[in-house]
Amino acid sequence: MKNISFNIDGRICSATKGENLIEAAKQNGIFIPTLCHFKHLNPLGSCRVCIVNLNGHAIAGCSVFVEEGMQIEVNTPELLDTRKAILEMMFVEGNHFCPSCEKSGDCQMQNLAYETGIRYTRFPHLFVDRIVDARPERIVVNQNRCIKCKRCFEEVETNDGYKVFNFSNKGNKTIVSIDYEQEAKLSETQAEYAMKICPTGSILVKGKTFSKPFGDRIFDQVSEGKAIAFDKINKKGRKMRIATTSLAGCFGCHMSLLDIDLGILDVIELVEFNKSPLTDIKKFTQHCDIGLVEGGCCNTDNIEVLRTFRENCDVLISVGECAIWGGVPAIRNTIPVEDCLREAYLESLTSEENETVIPYHEDIPKILNKVYPNHEIVKIDYHIPGCPPNANHIWNVVKNILFEEEFSVVYPEFKYD
Ligand code: SF4
Ligand code: SF4
CATH class of the missing domain: 3.10.20.740 (Ubiquitin-like (UB roll))
Incomplete structure (x- = not known):
């Protein structure tokens, strides 16, 4: 009552x-x-x-x-910002490579990131290297995604009432420990429950995937995509110039850019592309209004190109997760660079037998110690999150910048899967 x-x-x-x-x-x-x-x-x-x-x-x-x-x-504005900062800290304190995560779309933490409008984190990523523990009978625990929420401690127990999870270590080294003996007694249903109540993708059940494909999951909402009407004359009274580049990315963001189909005909009425893989123009021929940068910096050439973009574009935008914080290429940040090179050139399945030489030449861009987000190298004016961001979203941002309009982001348009 x-x-x-x-x-x-x-x-x-x-x-x-x-x-x-x-x-x-x-x-x-x-x-x-x-x-x-x-x-x-x-x-x-x-x-x-x-x-x-x-x-x-x-x-x-x-x-x-x-x-x-x-x-x-x-x-209050302060509380909203504090809440966002707490979430950002969770993201940088673990490894959250959403585009390659089994739980993407079903993940409560990811959903709250959408809800709170996290576009990039104000804290540097730690790129921790914690165990992905596959020793249990039924489950796999990825400690890099655990936020120490304690749900699994409290909720998961065997039919005899024994707990399966606990914490071990202290402070920054705290991890979820698993009682393997008790875990082996969990039924399939109990194991699946553990996977379900974990608010991140830390607990997975071996041989089980999430029941729905990406796009149909709990927090996936269908975004209709707003029509992009480039129907105004911008203040400069001329076609606006856009440059694009792909650094350490997969070209997915460029593919997404083209995903507006025939809408591209409207776009090219009002903008012209300068340096870009879309035009194959290799060097800036004019100063540009907007630069769209896909991918982060993994080698010295990426840094040089990014600096050239900063010098030649009034507004510089990081497009997609790789540009914003390193994304999938930054998975290598958890491994020493020497080990990455050895694995890539000497020990991979496609390496020549008895190969001993890691390629080196002054013309080959030098690999950096880690993959850097673009805002750590140059000033970035805007971030468009997603992996890849959808085409309507990218072009709406461009349109709103060109016509100096207010812009707010609809959260279903942030997609990381
Ligand atoms: S989807 Fe996976 S990687 Fe992304 S926030 Fe959730 S647990 Fe982390
Ligand atoms: S429920 Fe998941 S995120 Fe929470 S403590 Fe357990 S493993 Fe970590």
Whole structure:
């Protein structure tokens, strides 16, 4: 029975005294984001994504039990930014290569990144190298994706009531430890439950994939894609000049650029391409209004090209995950560069037998110690996330910059799978 009233962001809410704030807010139509909270686990309080102000003090919302007259703030600009920063820290503290992750589209952490509008992280990625533990009987635990939310500790147990997961080590070295003996007693259904309740792709069941293909998963929403109407004359009164390049990327973003099909005919009425793989113009012949850069920097040539783009473009945009933080090529950042070269040239399946020479020549661009995001090399004006971002999204950003319009991003347009 609802017997108290309290206030969230100026709205009067009602609930039963002592109810968990996350649940009480939900009943009043207010969403407080969280990754660790479960209705019956009261409170876990480990992820801190649900940060709120209670009577003026910041606190994890899931650890609050509502009382008469409480004054709660959930969505102040400071709280929204703090929540976003907490999520960004989770992303950089582990390895989250969404485009190659089995859970992409079904992942709560990824979904919150969409919801909070994370386009790039303000913190450097750590590129940790933690174990991907395939020793258990039924499951695989990828420690690089674990956010230490404790859900698996609390929720997963055998029929005899024994826990399967715990923490080992401390501080930054904390990992989820697995009791292999107990894990082997889990039924298929219990193992699948562990995979389901993990808010990231850290727990996977061997031989099982997620039931739906990418695009149809829980957090995938169909984006119709808005028509791109380049129907105005820009302030410069001439065709705008665009340059594009692909650094350490797969050309997927360029493929996506062309995905507007016949819309490209409208685009070329108003813009002209200068240096770009689309025109095969190798060097800038004129200063450009916009530079679109796909891919990050993995070698000295990438850095040189990126600097040339910065010098020759008024507005420089990183397009796609590889440009924004390294993306899939940055998987190598978890491995010493010498090991990467040895694997690529001497020990791969296609290496010549007894090969001992790693190619070296002054004309070959030097490989960098790691793959760098573009904003660590030059100033980047905008980031367009996605892997690849969809074509409508890219061209809408370009259009809005060219015509100096307000632009807001619809979150289903961020796609990493
Ligand atoms: S989809 Fe996978 S890689 Fe991406 S945030 Fe979730 S767990 Fe991390
Ligand atoms: S393995 Fe998953 S459920 Fe367990 S603590 Fe890590 S993120 Fe949470």
